[in-house]
Amino acid sequence: MSLRRQLTLSLVTILMLFAINVGTHFWGSYARNESMIAYRNSVTAAQLSTEVEQLLEDQRQQTLILATLRETTEDLLEDTELKQAEVAIATINDKIRKLGELSHGVTELNYELLWKSSSHLLKLWLNFYRNYNNPEFNMDINDSLPFLEASQRLKELEERQAFIADQRANIIDRTISLTDRITIIAFFASIFLTATLGYYLVSYTNKSLKRLKKGTERVGSGDLNYRIEDIDDTGELGDLADAFNDMSDKLRNAIYDVRKARDDADEANAAKSIFLANVSHELRTPLNAIIGYSEMLHDELGDKSELNRPQIQQDLDIITNSGRRLLTLIDDILDLSKIETGKMSLHQEKFNPTAIIKEACEVLAPLLRNNNNELQIDELRDLPPLYNDAAKFRQVITNLLSNANKFTKGGIIRVSARQVPERPGWLEFAVRDTGIGMTAEQLSRVFDAFVQADSSISANYGGTGLGLAICRDFCALMGGSISAESAVGAGSTFTVSLPSDPASAHAGA
Amino acid sequence: MTADKAVLLVEDNELNRDMMVRRLNRAGLKVITAGNGQQALDIMHTAQPTIVLMDMNLPILDGWAASRRAKEDERIRHIPIIALTAHATEAYRQYALAAGCDDYATKPVDFPGLLIKIKKLTHT
Numbered sequence: 001m002s003l004r005r006q007l008t009l010s011l012v013t014i015l016m017l018f019a020i021n022v023g024t025h026f027w028g029s030y031a032r033n034e035s036m037i038a039y040r041n042s043v044t045a046a047q048l049s050t051e052v053e054q055l056l057e058d059q060r061q062q063t064l065i066l067a068t069l070r071e072t073t074e075d076l077l078e079d080t081e082l083k084q085a086e087v088a089i090a091t092i093n094d095k096i097r098k099l100g101e102l103s104h105g106v107t108e109l110n111y112e113l114l115w116k117s118s119s120h121l122l123k124l125w126l127n128f129y130r131n132y133n134n135p136e137f138n139m140d141i142n143d144s145l146p147f148l149e150a151s152q153r154l155k156e157l158e159e160r161q162a163f164i165a166d167q168r169a170n171i172i173d174r175t176i177s178l179t180d181r182i183t184i185i186a187f188f189a190s191i192f193l194t195a196t197l198g199y200y201l202v203s204y205t206n207k208s209l210k211r212l213k214k215g216t217e218r219v220g221s222g223d224l225n226y227r228i229e230d231i232d233d234t235g236e237l238g239d240l241a242d243a244f245n246d247m248s249d250k251l252r253n254a255i256y257d258v259r260k261a262r263d264d265a266d267e268a269n270a271a272k273s274i275f276l277a278n279v280s281h282e283l284r285t286p287l288n289a290i291i292g293y294s295e296m297l298h299d300e301l302g303d304k305s306e307l308n309r310p311q312i313q314q315d316l317d318i319i320t321n322s323g324r325r326l327l328t329l330i331d332d333i334l335d336l337s338k339i340e341t342g343k344m345s346l347h348q349e350k351f352n353p354t355a356i357i358k359e360a361c362e363v364l365a366p367l368l369r370n371n372n373n374e375l376q377i378d379e380l381r382d383l384p385p386l387y388n389d390a391a392k393f394r395q396v397i398t399n400l401l402s403n404a405n406k407f408t409k410g411g412i413i414r415v416s417a418r419q420v421p422e423r424p425g426w427l428e429f430a431v432r433d434t435g436i437g438m439t440a441e442q443l444s445r446v447f448d449a450f451v452q453a454d455s456s457i458s459a460n461y462g463g464t465g466l467g468l469a470i471c472r473d474f475c476a477l478m479g480g481s482i483s484a485e486s487a488v489g490a491g492s493t494f495t496v497s498l499p500s501d502p503a504s505a506h507a508g509a
Numbered sequence: 510m511t512a513d514k515a516v517l518l519v520e521d522n523e524l525n526r527d528m529m530v531r532r533l534n535r536a537g538l539k540v541i542t543a544g545n546g547q548q549a550l551d552i553m554h555t556a557q558p559t560i561v562l563m564d565m566n567l568p569i570l571d572g573w574a575a576s577r578r579a580k581e582d583e584r585i586r587h588i589p590i591i592a593l594t595a596h597a598t599e600a601y602r603q604y605a606l607a608a609g610c611d612d613y614a615t616k617p618v619d620f621p622g623l624l625i626k627i628k629k630l631t632h633t
Binding site for chain 1: 522524532596617618
């Protein structure tokens with residue numbers, strides 16, 4: 001249950017208890033009032049009964065005295081005396097009627113009986129008074145039965161009313177003690193409920209907030225893998241913990257991304273630094289020869305001794321060749337930098353690969369002869385034309401041929417080409433040599449810039465260490481790829497796969 | 510410098526080696542050469558050169574390893590070594606000194622500077 005619902009429910013319960021208290025108070029008040037009226041009526045009726053009893057008694061005495069006087073004397077009852085007696089009897093009748101007004105429910109029956117017997121008695125008395133002067137009227141007024149009956153009924157009513165008053169008083173006492181009890185119970189229940197609710201709220205929020213605080217501290221101190229566990233409540237604090245865990249996930253991912261981006265940038269930076277250091281190293285190597293030989297020639301020309309002209313010519317050739325090598329190196333570096341910055345563009349044209357391979361072989365023929373290498377060209381007749389970059393294709397083939405020639409002495413260099421049956425529209429060119437070959441380790445890094453198989457190779461075999469890196473990048477630019485196979489002493493094979501149209505190759509890929 | 514004592518030049522590039530030999534000879538120094546690190550260590554034992562000029566990128570055993578081994582070997586550790594390399598960064602200078610080289614010179618070689626370093630290390 002959510003915290004808000006729990007709080008609302010508790011508040012409603014407390015309000016209900018409060019309402020019960022107020023209701024009890026009003027009900028008690030009303031009940032007491034009702035009983036109070038009944039009690040007062042009963043007390044009034046009791047007083048009235050006593051009065052009536054007294055009057056009846058007086059009237060009885062009077063009738064008994066008059067009855068005696070009538071027998072012993074001849075005095076007549078005067079009119080005023082009659083009137084007085086009538087008024088007294090009417091008063092008694094009125095009082096009894098008043099008693100009837102105060103009677104209800106439980107005393108009704110007693111009153112009826114009283115009314116009947118008293119009416120009979122009063123009628124007898126009235127009759128007695130009115131016929132007092134009539135000598136023929138004879139009535140036994142001494143008969144005490146009607147009076148006793150009426151007295152008896154009155155006593156019964158009185159007792160009844162006393163009983164009712166007692167009962168009412170009891171009810172009032174009970175009502176008071178009941179409302180007191182209800183008020184006290186509701187009061188203590190409210191206090192208990194409020195205290196329980198307060199304790200529960202404090203302990204619940206405290207527990208959850210402690211977990212949240214711990215989580216915040218842990219994540220804040222860098223432990224991004226920390227998650228708030230055992231979220232057993234489904235309320236707002238549970239939601240908050242879930243949201244916190246979500247936030248931690250996102251934060252961790254974001255930080256991971258940032259770290260990765262930074263690592264990538266660092267790596268790229270490191271690669272650039274290494275590249276620059278390599279460029280510096282490669283530029284310094286031919287410059288060492290150029291500056292060294294120049295300074296030496298300068299010194300030798302200053303000597304007084306005979307000039308050794310052939311030696312000087314040879315030294316100047318070394319300087320020139322080193323200068324050329326420097327130029328090639330600079331061109332290669334610029335090419336590579338263009339490729340890497342994405343500025344190298346592809347100039348597509350339709351060309352015949354066979355013709356370009358043959359031209360490249362002719363250009364390199366003198367170098368091949370220098371190393372006593374035999375060139376074999378296979379299966380070039382049926383090649384379809386390519387719609388690709390002819391200049392780059394020429395450079396790749398030339399680089400591969402001069403590379404093969406560089407590492408082969410008195411061997412065979414074989415160029416072959418074929419259409420790939422399983423890949424329509426693709427051609428495969430291979431340059432195979434019988435040279436020194438490479439170890440697996442050297443082979444794995446052969447296409448990296450400035451990595452020649454051995455650091456001494458550039459010294460002994462020349463080359464900038466950029467030729468194969470450029471071949472790899474050019475092949476990729478032309479939509480194809482290059483691969484190498486080799487073993488130490490068993491020569492090397494470089495295979496170039498090219499699509500006739502790079503656009504179709506990219507679309508198909 | 511006595512007649513039988515010589516400078517050992519360790520260099521695998523033929524052009525550089527020839528050039529350095531000629532220039533050192535012109536400067537009046539006797540030069541013996543080695544083409545790799547292992548050969549250099551052998552010659553240091555047998556010929557006891559006064560000083561070694563060591564290229565760092567060498568086949569078989571590179572200049573750093575050769576320098577380290579020379580400095581661990583009691584019989585030849587007294588022979589001073591000057592590192593000669595086309596690696597011109599400070600990091601490479603530190604590598605060379607850490608490998609036990611006594612001094613360091615970059616290529617292209619400042620030849621008069623190199624002669625001063627040789628003289629300083631051979632006390633001549």
